[in-house]
Amino acid sequence: MSDIPVHHDPHSHDQPEPNYLNWSHTVKDWLLTGDHKRIGMLYLISVTIFFIVGGVAAMFIRVELLTPKADLFSLETYNRIFSAHGIVMIFFFLIPSIPATLGNFLIPLMIGAKDLAFPRLNLLSWYIYVIGGTFAVLALVFGGVDTGWTFYTPYSSMFSNGNVVLTIFAAFFAGFSSIFTGINFIVTIHKMRAPGMTWFRLPLFVWAHYATSLIMVLGTPVVAITLLLLVAERSLHLGIFNPNNGGDPVLFQHMFWFYSHPAVYIMILPGMGVISEIIACFSRKRIFGYSFVAFSSLAIALLGFFVWGHHMFTTGQSMYLGMVFSILSFMVAVPSAIKVFNWASTLHKGRVSFHSPMLYALGFMGLFLIGGLTGLFLSTMGVDIHLQDTYFVVAHFHYVMVGGAIMAFLGGVHFWWPKMTGRMYNENMAKVAAVMIFVGFNATFFPQFIVGYLGMPRRYAVYPEEFQFWHILSTMGATLLGLGYAMPGVYLVASLFNGKKAPANPWGAVGLEWHADSPPSPHNFHETPIVTWEAYEYDIDGEAGMYDGPLEGNEEKRTNFGGESGTEPAGHPAGD
């Protein structure tokens, strides 16, 4: 059935089968690879580096805020540090984090394809990301930028003396990298599905990435041109945001948030896809309301394009415009709540087990709940007048982006780590880390809701003394959070050297990706799979099939199937 000759016998155990990691070790084969799995790993390494850079900046911020006075850094330096934190974390960690690593790695595996539709475009997107990242690092080395990650005009175009142009080119390149990823995903999901893999048999992870790709493709070009206009204004004086020329600085905000609000859904939607996979697997249940969860991703992507004005309630935009934006922002809560309710219903009467990915997923649900509900406060115009630009906003978006997206990212990395590397990590340490991150996160950001409500503005190094208690609490939490984040860096890397070999399906999960080897062979499946079953057909009463020992004891659970042999996958009940 496959035109591709199988170049090794999958059942021979005389010598290790070549997988995508070990078939070649040269630098050239890694840097010029078209393999989506290798590119995913390249992305994983790069986003981790930027996460560390952004995290160090975050710790500088927290240490400075220990005292009411600006005693560690000058005010100017502080501005540059929080800007670096925001720019690096958003453009170089959060936006590519799940799509470009897990999405890149898993989408072809989940839909039964050999690769993404355009492997070389995929590689190009990584190089463009690296070029953008280099610009960002250079901008930091040359002294950074003090505009915040939002680059508001006219400050950024006329007054700021930081490396604005260099930083904007960094964001511009990162944007193009994500456009290419988005195009690749859309075409892949439309055209590369295996026989039998219908749209409603797709894992929800793939649905979420489809919605994400739509945002990347529709939104990113707008911010790209907006940033170009800003560069043209700053360097060539071709200005349309310059009030001096009769230009409109608020137009910049409209165009910026037209992308940058949907961009927060680029960060959270793939995370929601990850959570759907993990919750279903560790509840041993089909996800509750599959089609509702699938369409709620598209609804979030669609509605996300019509709410940008809620960032601008205080800019003097029309009151009626503000009301429309406010109502539309409330409406985003509906598909978000559909997801959370459906996950909760999936847990209900499920056979829940608390492996480390599940701990991250449950943490995600709690934190996203708080992050989402406080979003309703902020989309209420009257309340927002009070809370605009306070630490309440900071806490809100960290609950969604860090508590949501990063929890999901870590949950996904833990869930698919055996598939990606072929190694099991230390489960106990992973559980400790998950709990530490959850506690540390809440300790860091919950006090910020309070201090923000009391009136602490964001982006200030100096604050009244009565706020110090909350800031100390927050910094203590951040320390715990930082240690929690460092732990996976240690035990995941250690697992590469001394981790037990992972079976093909350590969690007894039913997704197509678990039918590939761990790690997968260079072209994923030995034969093109033919899909005859629905997504998430977990057998709640069946054997869990969880990994509980080294590979030798579990060999029977490892399945290698092809369309012709017709064997049923593990964890899948016989008969439909």
Next chain:
Amino acid sequence: MSVETLHGEPVQSDDPHQAFAVHYKERKQQDESYIVGMWTFLVTEIMFFGALFLAYIVFRNIWPGELSEISREHLNVKLGFINTLILLTSSLTMAMAVQSAQRKIEGRVYFFMFATIALALCFMGVKFVEYSKKYNENHVPGPLFHYVAEGAETKATVAGVEVVKTEGSTEVAHEAEHGRKFSLEPVKGSATSSAQHAEIFFSLYFIMTGLHGIHVILGVLVMLIIIVMMWFKSPLVADFMPIEMTGLYWHFVDIVWIFLYPALYLAHPDLQKFLHG
């Protein structure tokens, strides 16, 4: 087949027109993926230009009469019309090139590709004439920008030295502090005000037509690369798909101009009177 040629590399086939990259199942899947990918890319391009049109609409809405006045006085409708004709014709030659490629008539492919490139260069030549005229008249926004409104008594420079200030306003203090002028409200009716409109208009003009011009140049480069690859019998251009996709891109570039020309060149003040009563 070795693992090294797995991803993205074309499979060698007896019939070069039937070759496809190994990660696809069949030739049809590859062709359809290319087409869907190209259309998705064009959607991103629409959003890219769409943001500029948005900015244009915003400022035309603020100063409907003033901007069209400047357009009528300083943009050459005839040159724009000639350019529209040139670009439309180039779309025709491009379509002929695609059709010749589909019919595998190699000589005609070369002929029509070169014809398209020649027309594109003519287009850029006309644009060069227009740009240089505006450069000589100091209508390029920036420190040298200089614009005299019709009927204005005094010359007013905007980004240079002279500034119209509102006495006692906070902006004045701000300006003094930074040594730069900064006025939030356009002062309507004054010479400076129309110079403001002019600078906005010319900023939009140069950014929109400039980005369009960059797209034209990129199209020319892509066509040249395809011609060279065809000349050296590269298997990557053995069939019509690369030319088909270049054609899609080229028609998009053409359509952008179809919107740019009326928006920028045909903005006639009488039309504004007609629309706004």
